[in-house]
Amino acid sequence: ISTLRLIIMLIEIYFFTSVYRQYETVVPVEDPIVTEVTSTLQEWALLWKQLYVKHKVDLFYKLRHVMNELFDLRRQMLSGHLTQDQVKDVKRHITIRLDWGNEHLGLDLVPRKEFEMVDADQISVSDLYKMVGNTDHCRDLYKMIEPCRIPVPHHLFVSLKSFTYNTMGEDTDVFFSLYDLREGKQISEKFMVRLNKNEGPKNTDKVDRLCALFTVSRMLLNDSKKGPPHVQYRRPYGCAVLAMSDVLQTISELKEEKDFVLKVYTCNNENEWYQIHENIIRKSSTKYTAPSTNYGLIISLQLLRGEMEQIRRENPMIFNRGVAITRKLGFPDVIMPGDIRNDLYLTLERGDFERGGKSVQKNIEVSVYVLYADGEILKDCISLGSGEPHISEHRSFVLYHNNSPRWSEVVKLPIPIDRFRGSHLRFEFRHCSTKDKAEKKLFGFAFTPLMREDGTTLSDESHELYVYKCDENATFSNHALYLGLPCCKEDFIGCPNVPSSLIFQRSTKETLWISTQLSSTKLTQNVDLLALLKWKAHPDRVMDILGRLRHVSGEEIVKFLQDILDTLFSILDDNTDKYGPLVFQSLVFIINLLRDSKYYHFRPVMDTYIQKHFAGALAYKELIRCLKWYMDRSAEVVKQDHIQEAMRALEYLLKFIIQSRILYSRATCGMEEEQFRASIQELFQSIRFVLSLDSRSSETLIFTQAALLNSFPAIFDELLQMFTVQEVAEFVRGTLGSMPSTVHIGQSMDVVKLQSIARTVDSRLFSFPESRRILLPVVLHHIHLHLRQQKELLICSGILSSIFSIIKTSSLEDIEMMVESLLDVLLQTLLAIMSKSQSQEAVRGQRCPQCTAEITGEYVSCLLSLLRQMSEIHFQHLLDNFQSKEELKEFLLKIFCVFRNLMKLSVFPRDWNVMRLLTSNIIVTTAQCLSPALNKNFTEADFDFKVWNSYFSLAVLYINQPSLQLENTTPAKRKNVLDKYGDMRVMMAYELFSMWQNLGENKIHFIPGMIGPFLGVTLVPQGEVRNIMIPIFHDMMDWEQRKNGNFKQVEAELIDKLDSLVSEGKGDENYRELFSLLTQLFGPYPSLLEKIEQETWRETGISFVTSVTRLMERLLDYRDCMKGDETENKKIGCTINKEEMYIRYIHKLCGMHLQAENYTEAAFTLLLYWELLHWEERPLREFLHYPAQSEWHRKEGLLSSICWEYGIPLCRELAYQYETLYDYQSLSWIRKMEAAYYDNIMEQQRLEPEFFRVGFYGRKFPFFLRNKEFVCRGHDYERLEAFQQRMLGEFPQAIAMQHPNQPDEAILQCDAQYLQIYAVSAVPENVNVLQMDRVPDRIKSFYRVNNVRRFRYDRPFHKGSKDRENEFKSLWIERTTLILTHPLPGISRWFEVEKRELIEVSPLENAIYVVENKNHELRTLISQYQHKQLHGNINLLSMCLNGVIDAAVNGGIARYQEAFFDKEYIGSHAEDTEKITSLKDLMQEQVHILGAGLAVHDKLVHPEMRPLHKKLIDQFQMMRSSLYVSGFLIKGVLNTRSFPVSFLFSQPSPSSSSLSSTHSAPSQMVNSSNSIRGSPSLPDKYRNNREMLMLLPPHRERPSSAMYPNITENGQPTNFQRALFHQVIGPCKPCSDPNLSVAEKGTVDLAIISVCCLSVCYSLFQSPIVSYSLL
Secondary structure (H helix, E strand, C coil), rough: CCCHHHHHHHHHHHHHHHHCCCCCCCCCCCCHHHHHHHHHHHHHHHHHHHHHHHHCHHHHHHHHHHEEEEEEEHHHHHHHCHHHHHHHHHHHHHHHHHHHHHHHCCCCCEEEEEEEEEECCCCCCCHHHHHHHHHHHHEEEECCCCCCCCCCCCCEEEEEECCCCCCCEEEEEEEEEEEEECCCCCCCCEEEEEEECCEEEEECCCCCEEEEEEEEEEECCCCCCCCCCHHHHHHHEEECCCCCHHHHHHHHHHHHHHHHHEEEEECCCCCHHHHHHHHHCCCCCEEEEEECCEEEEEEEEEEEECCCCHEEEEHHHHHCCCCCCCEECCCCCCCCCCCEEEEEEEEEEECCCCCCCCCCCCEEEEEEEEEECCECCCCCCEECCCCCCCECCCCCCCCCCCCCCCCEEEEEEEEHHHHHHHEEEEEEEEEECCCCCCCEEEEEEEEEEEEEEEECCCCCCCEEEEHHHHCCCCCCCHHHHHHCCCHHHHHHHCCCCCCCCCCCEEEEEEEEEEEEEECCCCCCCHHHHHHHHHHHHHHHHHHHHHHHHHCCCCCHHHHHHHHHHHHHHHHHHCCCCHHHHHHCCCCCCHHHCCCCCCCCHHHHHHHHHHHCCCCCHHHHHHHHHHHHHHHHHHHHHCCCCHHHHHHCCCCHHHHHHEEEEEHHHHHHHCCHHHHHHHHHHHHHHHHHHEEEHCCCCHHHHHCCCCCCCHHHHHHHHHHCCCCCHHHHHHHHHHHHHHCCCCCHCCHHHHHHHHHHHHHHCCCCHHHCHHHHHHHHHHHHHHHHHHHHHCHHHHHHHHHHHHHHCCCCCHHHHHHHHHHHHHHHHHHHHHHHHHHHHHHCCCCCCCCHHCCCCHHHHHHHHHHHHHHHCCCCCHHHHHHHHHHHHHHHHHHHHHHHHHHHHHHCCCCCCCCCHHHHHHHHHHHHHHHHHHHHHHHHHCCCCHHHHHHHHHHHHHHHHCCHHHHHHHHHCCHHHHHHHHHHHCCCCHHHHHHHHHHHHHHHHHHHCCCCCHHHHHHHHCCCHHHHHHHHHHHHHHHHHHHHHHHCCCCCCHHHHHHHHHHHHHHHHCCCCEEEEEEEECCCCCCCCCCCHHHHHHCCCCHHHHHHHHHHHHHHHHHHHHHHCCCCCCCCCCCCCCCCCCHHHHHHHHHHHHHHHHHHHHHHHHHHHHHHHHHHHHCCCCCCCCCCCCCCCEEEHHHHHHHHCCCCCHHHHHHHHHHHHHCCCCHHHHHHHHHHHHHHHHHHHCCCCCCCCCCCEEECCCCCCCCCCEEEEEEECCCCCCCHHHHHHHHHHHCCCCEEEECCCCCHHHHHHHCCCCCEEEEEEECCCCHHHHCCCCCHHHHHHHHHHEEEEEEEEEEEEECCCCCCCCHHEEEEEEEEEEEEEECCCCCCEEEEEEEEEEEEEEEHHHHHHHHHHHHHHHHHHHHHCCCCCCCCCCCCHHHHHHHHHHHHHHHHHHHHHHHHHHHHHHHHCCCHHHHHHHHHHHHHHHHHHHHHHHHHHHCCCCCCHHCCCCCCCCCCHHHHHHHHHHCCCCCCCCCCCCCCCCHHCCCCCCCCCCCCCCCCHHHHCCCCCCCCCCCCCHHHCCCHHHHHHHCCCCCCCCCCCCCCCCEEEEECEEEEHHHHHHHCCCCCCCCCCCCCCCCCCCCCCHHHHHHHHHHHHHHHCCCHHHHHHCC
16 A cells, blocks of 8 residues: 555656646756857857858957857856856956957847846846947957956065075165156055075065165175175165066966066166166166176066955965065055054155265265154164064165265155154264274264144155264264254254354255155144144134135045044034034035045045044034025025035035934934924925026026035935935925926026936935835926927936836836826927938938937837836727827827837847847837727728828838848847747738728728838748738739729739839749749638639739739849859840830840840840830930930930841831931931941951850759750850850859750759750751852851751761671761740840750761761852952861862762662662762762862962872872772863863752761861860760760851961961971871860761861961960
């Protein structure tokens, strides 16, 4: 049973645990900043890699360094071994680096509080705005090591590690102090280290900048024989300097000590010892000697920050070592009560002494003593420096043989205060001889008392003391013997009759100069201050003493602040009635003195005094009486300086009053409480009286009121000690309510009043809910008045921000009060500010503080804070409180307008994404709360277009906000936004659709106006938003169809807006699917086509959607091509129905063609516009670059852009127009233009372009290219390999396919890019012109390559088994014909293949085709030379004849004979009898043509080329003989010299041919072993594949380059060329690579080898560029 119970209990525990886990919130154990570092590094990692890809190498390495630092800092945080201060410091370093990286990567600004991210939901919008603004402002400060902070004390910890300069063998004193070169004085006390003879430190601690070395030794270090060994002197040795500016940066970054080596320099002249440190600092190297080694003082430095108590806690190990505290020379910045100090700093400056009959100057040593009034030497009252014990006697160092020594030696005299009066200083002067038996000899002394007879101390200045003579036997036991003597010039003036019979006589030529500086909290050098502190000694002078307090310097007052205050209140207690007003005035003077910036840091001293040391229990009565008396007289007195001073001192006066009352209440157990309360009530009545006075006529009264208002908020905390929160709030409300409204006072008082209100809101009093209910109405009242009048907007915004910062979760009444008072006026203010801001943008240089983005952001944050705190109940009350629909309409228009401006204007910077998202969330929430009121009050009969249009415009702008386009953000940021807010675009889209559905018949009012905006919403790349919006277009079409019987407006507007929006970069690949028939949209709404199919107007609707879908495809294709750096060939135009858009895109396409220098295509593009225009006088408006003109003139102006063959019909058309108008002058001009076109056609050489077929396969290609094939017209002189490289450059990710076969389905559907490129030949449309013999070849050339839609390429293959003896028998041709959608050339360089036709050509048909084409080529060439169309160089004719004849001799035609004239072949192919006969006729015709060609060659050949001509004749005879032997008798061919050439052209022949292919292009052929133009994309395995030979275009003539003329001599090749010619012919083999050379079609035997070689030579001689490279 117990086991069962245990099981049941475990089941229950598990069950409850499971239920709990459904609602649990995971809270990370680690520090939030560690979590942030982790997520940020993950986000940076993706962006960091992109930096390298984008070549931002510098930022790449910087970011890597910062990321490594963050890893290390994160590791330190996770270690758990850091102190609190270390954790804080590490967090600071982390946030600096996080913010730096986010800024440089363009990420969002992260608002922080105490180094941690702030949750926007936990603070008010106003606080968030300030926080983000402060973070943004401090970004520059983060670049520094230390952020901007309140100044903190700094301490320098120094340890002397060793002194390795020299083994002097003497005791050494080392002094350290801080020295300020700018002021030329020491700024710290000295720290002393005493070293023994072995240079071992006895005590090592603090050190800094200036180090002075003194040795305790004999007089001369270099001569040990001089001077008695038992007598020691202090002698200067050396000095070392360390510039803190050089090391401060280093030690501030470290947390431990850093070692430094200080070189010790010696002085060249002891007389300048006093300024050796300055000489070293100024680098006056002639006055000191540098050490011979780099050794010296080795010290360690460490910079410590914070108060002394904090340093003691954080660094206990330092203070355990007995560290000596070395203080600042003089007083610290703040002297706190209880700090008692009485130090006199004495500086031995210099002296002047007589030689005293000596031949050399003296070695003078000064001994300093402090003596009390009874002549006793005060023990331990001299300090040479911290770190060593105090001494009773100080002996100065000795300068060798110097009667005018300058010491500049500072000692501190810590004399007890009770011994200061009556004490004096005595200076004894001794001569230190270097003789063996000599001792130190006393020869004089000087003295000075420390305090004068009037009780003041020795003044802080230089003093010139008299020197009195004496000797070693003189006794000072009776100090009265010399104290009566004058010690200085001032004393001598006071007692001029000094008897001369005294024992001590003054040496008139000897003087000692000293200077003193007193640092005492009890002794003063001011007579007036001393009289005040000792007022009881002269009670009759109290009135005068109090009056003279104003003449005491502020330094003396703050130094003796506690004593002065005690004195004043003791005087007040002595006789209140008599001294009360004067004490009050003195107290006001001291309080206002502390308001001075120079003494402002002494205010804590005053606060400490009031809390801990003040004892005036009865003072409050007199203080209240005096204060009230001053206020009551403010309306009567003209000069109010004393009243204003009292008002400025109000804060501390109230502190004294309250503390005095507390002390009195403690002493009397709360007696006279009612009287005190009544007096405070009366005091506040006086305050209200002062503030209620009309100050417009009195400037002095304005200053009085301003002083009172400035001081007033500071008294709240003091009043709370004696009164309840409600009572104090009532006091304040009555005071603020007594202030006049804005209309009654001037602008200066407006500022002061609002500043007082601002301080009231920021006070602790306002944070209590019970006091806030009392104060809030009066504060809102004043704010409302100022905002209504648009005055002091900046201060008002600060007050409102403070209010919203305090009121996070207030009661319904508070929020409702604020809504009623502020909402409308806030909207009005924001509209005014935004309108001013927009107008200011047009006028540069004008900046009004109320129109800046700062103040706009302040008010926006206030408005958002208010809206955020409003619940549905608040909105309902707000809407119910409007008296009429006009008021509601006005309010809705205002708030919608403000929201729109928030999204249009740059209120928040781009990286303030936290603020932008929070703003969007508040806007959509507010819109949801206001939409019912819009529905309820402005639909049906009360429909108001203006309000609804404003709402729809707001919704459209909202959804299109860049900050809400989550698709453009990182995945981490997208997830965070969706988790926190969801997709707010979807929320607003649902609201928009819901409101649209509620319009009913009023939808027609928004057609076509809202089509464009709604279309912009559908272009947002968010599927659900698009699904929501698409049915709205159906509604628009349906309602226009109902009203007008069509939806032309919807169609026109939709096309226009679609064009403009896509041109702006909106829309994506998925968007076109919204209108597609095949796509079934998900979501709650059916697709657009599905809805249209249910309507009666389905046909026109479907046609419209299809048109829009096609337009969308074209626009997206166009936009994609315009992006980036793609070449101009990809930027294609698109044909659309809208005429104006059509014309605009025509000119865009024309401009792209002109930029790419595609002038032919540009002309064809403009021809489209020409065809749109008519010969009418219809006026056309100004459009694009065309001026306003008639349609007739615009069409006339386009003529100049279209010329040559295509321009001739246009000239005739225009000529007809001129002729009908009898405009013969213009007719003459147009006829001349037409004639010029004819001349150009006949005279100017034009290049025939190559054509290439390109296939784009794979899903990675753009939509308009994907899995399609095109034929492209190549550039001038562009061959296959160049075109292929250009296409691979446009698509660097593409893979070149190495075969011409059609790709399979796997390639078509893969996520890659495949390019298939090969050359094709044009199939002319107008064959008749080409067959006409008398038509010039230049005209034929035009018809061969223009207006061509059909292109062909052949692929050889062997059907059946290959005949090894004669492969022509089995060599078939697969001929593919491509039919394009449009002829080339046209508006583009390439057009898509519309249809493919495939046929197979038999070997016999191929032979007929080859011979026929070669015959035609020969006839054309011979005709050109016969009619002298080609002049000079006959290389072309020579090469062509040699190629055909030599191939025939070596078996070319013989192979055809063997293959097709064999009896066996003829018997087995009876159906080819006619074709065989045709082949025979063509071969006979070729012999006749060759004979005629040789006759022409004989007339034109150069003498040097006669051997070649003879060789051609011999080979021709052999060719003819071989035909005769084979049974072909060639009649009439007896002698080539008498051969009639004219007969060749008397018989019409369809074509002529030779054994070389129509696809051969000799200019393209390059030997495969020596090619330098080969395509890198084809592997070697394809280089000998003869079946690839047919993929290249046929040869066409190319003119010689003008830049590179043929290298010939008198039109014939040189000897070197002939040698090269024979060299190439000899061993050369044909190249089979289709992408590197010209293909040979149907020729594989030895005869073809000769043809190929000759073709190469022909190409070399015709292409000088290649000739040069090979030569």
